Amino acid sequence: MIDVRDITLMRGGEILLQEASFSVFPGHKVGLIGANGSGKSSLFALFRGEISLDSGDCDIPRGWRLASVKQETPALASSALDYVIDGDKQYRQLQQQLSTAEQQDDGRAIGDLHDQIAQIGGYDIEPRAASLLAGLGFSQAQLQQPVKDFSGGWRMRLNLAQALIARADLLLLDEPTNHLDVDAIYWLEGWLQQYDGTLVIIAHDRDFLDNVTQQIVHIEHKTTRTYTGNYSQFERQRAEQLAQQQASFEKEQTVRKHLQTYIDRFRYKASKAKQAQSRIKALEKLSAQAPLRAQSAIRFEFAEPDKLPNPLVTMRNLQAGYGTTVILKDIKFNLVPGSRIGLLGRNGAGKSTLIKLIAGQLEPQAGELALSTSVKLGYFAQHQLELLDPKASALLHLQRLDARASEQQLRDYIGGFGFSGDAATQAVAPMSGGEKARLVLALIIYQKPNLLLLDEPTNHLDLEMREALVFALQSFTGAMIVVSHDRHLLRSTVDDFYLVADQQVQPFDGDLDSYHQWLQQQAKNPDAAAPSEANSGNADTRKAQKRLEAERRQALKPLKDKVRKLEQQVDKLAGALEQINERLADADIYNEARKAELADVLKQQAQTQQQLSQCEHDWMIAEEELQEQTTDNYADN
Known part of the structure; x- marks a missing residue:
């Protein structure tokens, strides 16, 4: 097993870990989590022997073969298939030795080497490599394509495949889902569930951690603590610890009550739609997270938009693409206030193309795209991180948006995104990808958008920021379209899914579990149709239904x-x-000299408690009335 005992690890004069201890047993699948910069990647470097400890011991069994994903990919002329096979170093060594033996006509060595290659599965390595690449989204034609022809994201997939083929005793995966779409993530989960070696994963994808891991090592306050179970079980255990430790538990209970109200509200619809079932599961998870959120430094919400025009966007017979290449055609749907749409589809099917089209980053090839004059767009895409002014601070970026706001007002706002104190005035240039993503989100939210277009908003974000974003999106009153490989975010914030496939954008009648089943059917039968509203009624019926929903x-x-x-x-x-x-x-307030102050504070306490009780009563009455009207509306239809 891996035995880490009382280690201290420093980087650049900063203590990352101090007297930290944990164990990883053979065959276990472990999630390594913690805030960005807490030392997770440094621990991986320690396991690989790239850095040394300042004190303590880290024992890894001798003879263990270790594999991890390379962060760089050379621009090689070799094929994708050969590049992946290079990940099995023992096979390549035996292959080289066999070539030498054949040149020397050494019959005995040739026989022995053929036996060794057979023992390690060398004679089926090409189909195994092809299977890995197919699972990660590569087409048959791409297998022989030179590595140098692939983009950065696809090269990272090649590196991942190279690590998976290595037959390692210890597999280290650092954010393996970052460059994958939902289809490939489902496949990777299944592969890792069957993996019989020891696995340590750094990930900010809670669903992925839930489905793969059986133990969590959490880095916090420069030390580690081990929890049995997956990520959701870790959250429950840690929430219970915090509930016992924090004096502010009353506030946490208020948050729980708030979340429970939503659960009760959605439970009425649980028998009516799979999507409602998914929403309830997500909200039940959020209930366990309330104490965790109560202590989080990341706190923000979307302000009420100034206007909510209806419709916000109209699309009729739209066609989109690049140059003469058509990516999407015959796009027909409207966005109205309250639309919460998640786009599903394979990588390259056109999800980002649709987002760019609505955002005005891409001109339609044909058809009509009409945005209301009152639309205020909030568009998040990865390239926007590069549009930040590297010399300006988070605070200065905000001041450029709103010169009339006071510095303190802007500091209070940006502090909710983790930019407090000196962090608010530090330049963007040295920021991590996660910090830049937080800043871009802060700038978008500050402008009070009524239409959100989010293209992979959780890339680079840690778990704490992802949860804060989910919580904020749940109360957003405008319309939004989301492209994300974070299934927890999709389950928690999206009401309707649209499938982007075969140049079409069609309503998908189901949730993420249905989509997973559809992917499996597609693998068996490529001609299988997607469950879609298009198959359940004519266009006039769908149009009337959409109009009734808007009303x-x-x-x-x-x-x-x-x-x-x-x-x-x-x-x-x-x-x-x-x-x-x-x-x-x-205790000092009870001194005789502060008697008058004490009386005043006690009076304030009584008044505030009375106001809170009345407000909570009014809130619950309003919630019940809303639930009744919502239920009646659906019953009428």
Whole structure:
């Protein structure tokens, strides 16, 4: 087993780990988690023997073969298939020795080497490599394509395949899902579940960790703690610990109550749609996370948009592509306030093309694309990280957006995204990818968009920031379209899925589990049709249904606004009550000299508690009324 005992690890004069200990047993699948910069990648470098400890011991069994994913890929002329086979170094060594023996006409050596190659599965290595590449999304034609012809993301997939073929005793994977789409992630999960070696994964994809790992090592406060179970089980265990430790548990309970209200609200619909079932599962997970969120430094929400035009976007017979190449055609659907759409489809099918089209980054080849004059677009894509001014700070970026706001107001806002104190005034240039992504999201949210276009928004974000984003998106009242390989984000924030395939964009009648089943059917029968609303009725019926849904949303808007305002009041009063209780926890306030102050604080406590109780009562009444009207609306149809 891997035995880490009382280690101290420093980098650049900074202590990453101090007196940390944990064990990884043979055959176990372990998730290594912690905030960005906490030392996860440094631990991988330690396991690979690339760095040394400052103190302590790290024992890895001698003779263990170790594999990890390269971060760089040379521009080689060799084929993708040969490059992946290079990952099995023992096979390549035996192959070279066999070539030498044949040149020397050494019959005995030739026989022995053929036996050794057979023992390690060398004679089926090409089909195994081809199978890995197919699982990761490569076509048959791409197998013989030179490595140098692939883009950066596809080269990372080649590196991943090279690590998987290595027959390692210890496999180290650092963010393996970052360059994969949902299809490839499902495949990788299945492969890793069958892997019989020892696996340590760094990942910020909670669904991936849930489906693959059986143990979590958490880095926090420069030390490690081990939890049995997957990521969701880790969250529950850690939430219980925090609940016992934190004096502010009352506030955490308020958050739990808030989340439970949503669970109850969606449970009424649980028997009506698979999508509702997925939403309930996600919200039940969020309930266990409330104490974790209560202590998080990352806190933000979307402000109410100034206007919500209906429709926001109209698309009729749209065609999109590049040059003379058609990627999508006959796109027909509208975006109205409350639309929450997730795009599904294989890599390269056109999901990002659709986002770019609506964002105005791509001109339509044909058809009509009409955006309301009141649309305020919030567009997130990875290339926007490069558009940040490298010399400017997070604070300065905000000041350029709103010169009238005070510095303190902007500091308060940007602090909710983790840019507090000196971090707010540091230049963008040395920031990590995660910090830049946080800043781009902060700039988008500050402008109060009513239409969000999010293309892989969680790339580079750690788990804490991902959870904060999920929580904020759940209360966003505008329309949004999301492309993401983070299935937890999709399950928690999206109401409808659209499948992008065969140059079409069609409603997908199902959830992510249905999509996974469809992918499996596609692998067996490429001509299988997707479950789609297009197969369940004619165009006039679908149009009428969409119009009725829009009318229902518009009718419910005043009540939804009331519920949201009451929620905000409850949160504000709960925070005020917590501050009052903190003042009363100060022993000095009970001194005779502060008798008048004590009386005043006690009065404030009573008044605030009364206001909070009344506000919570009004909120619950409004929630029940909203639920009744929502249920009645659906019953009428």
